[in-house]
Amino acid sequence: xxxxxxxxxxxxxxxxxxxxxxxxxxxxxxxxxxxxxxxxxxxxxxxxxxxxxxxxxxxxxxxxxxxxxxxxxxxxxxxxxxxxxxxxxxxxxxxxxxxxxxxxxxxxxxxxxxxxxxxxxxxxxxxxxxxxxxxxxxxxxxxxxxxxxxxxxxxxxxxxxxxxxxxxxxxxxxxxxxxxxxxxxxxxxxxxxxxxxxxxxxxxxxxxxxxxxxxxxxxxxxxxxxxxxxxxxxxxxxxxxxxxxxxxxxxxxxxxxxxxxxxxxxxxxxxxxxxxxxxxxxxxxxxxxxxxxxxxxx
Numbered sequence: 001x002x003x004x005x006x007x008x009x010x011x012x013x014x015x016x017x018x019x020x021x022x023x024x025x026x027x028x029x030x031x032x033x034x035x036x037x038x039x040x041x042x043x044x045x046x047x048x049x050x051x052x053x054x055x056x057x058x059x060x061x062x063x064x065x066x067x068x069x070x071x072x073x074x075x076x077x078x079x080x081x082x083x084x085x086x087x088x089x090x091x092x093x094x095x096x097x098x099x100x101x102x103x104x105x106x107x108x109x110x111x112x113x114x115x116x117x118x119x120x121x122x123x124x125x126x127x128x129x130x131x132x133x134x135x136x137x138x139x140x141x142x143x144x145x146x147x148x149x150x151x152x153x154x155x156x157x158x159x160x161x162x163x164x165x166x167x168x169x170x171x172x173x174x175x176x177x178x179x180x181x182x183x184x185x186x187x188x189x190x191x192x193x194x195x196x197x198x199x200x201x202x203x204x205x206x207x208x209x210x211x212x213x214x215x216x217x218x219x220x221x222x223x224x225x226x227x228x229x230x231x232x233x234x235x236x237x238x239x240x241x242x243x244x245x246x247x248x249x250x251x252x253x254x255x256x257x258x259x260x261x262x263x264x265x266x267x268x269x270x271x272x273x274x275x276x277x278x279x280x281x282x283x284x285x286x287x288x289x290x291x292x293x294x295x296x297x298x
Contacts, residue, residue: 009040012286017250035258043069050079073098077105085147092155101162107131108165158183166196173207184209191217192224214248215264232271
């Protein structure tokens with residue numbers, strides 16, 4: 001265990017779930033901070049599907065002096081009004097780092113995994129909920145999406161695609177590139193709720209996005225989990241220089257985030273990835289995505 005954790009020194013995990021949350025998590029934020037500090041991690045992105053995490057991250061950064069650095073996010077799900085430009089502006093004015101387009105609230109998520117689940121139940125509006133799509137009735141990107149993209153560009157924040165479909169993701173990235181957004185990432189491309197194929201992953205890279213691969217996709221908690229072999233093949237096809245690895249852990253049924261992240265990274269060595277390649281995906285590439293963000297020591 002100690003040897004596997006050495007790889008985390010200087011690493012970023014840009015997808016972690018902790019308490020407080022509307023569902024149970026394996027660790028709270030303070031516990032996560034202590035464990036990440038013990039192994040020398042550089043930063044962690046705290047994701048909450050229902051609210052901005054900027055407040056709690058601000059407090060942790062002031063208390064810890066930025067070691068590790070906590071990064072914040074907002075996911076555009078029903079609790080914040082879905083595709084709500086006002087919520088995005090408020091979050092970014094407060095210092096939020098990453099804006100996720102709908103995750104569990106996405107129409108694509110509802111079609112593939114169900115309403116508010118799985119693997120955990122999240123709040124949705126009463127009655128029939130078809131999910132949120134970025135397209136209008138004519139198949140064009142909705143006006144509020146374009147407003148959101150302009151706000152992301154204004155604040156030089158990170159655009160993350162969330163759980164929308166691969167088709168939606170590529171159109172969103174195209175529009176983001178047209179708007180001049182410099183920081184874009186495809187959310188856990190290999191996870192079954194997204195299921196972006198290699199051709200589309202390469203197109204996303206061409207549009208200027210990093211490809212995130214999360215280890216939650218390998219666990220039994222994930223519907224239709226994939227194998228490490230499939231994950232490794234996708235990384236090789238796209239190229240390590242375009243990939244960011246994350247844990248997406250925090251579920252009570254899975255290993256705690258720091259432990260799980262280190263173990264999965266160690267397993268990648270068995271599939272031929274060098275320490276240098278792994279460091280590229282958990283250190284160099286996250287730094288490139290975030291470089292220059294206010295308050296981030298690089």
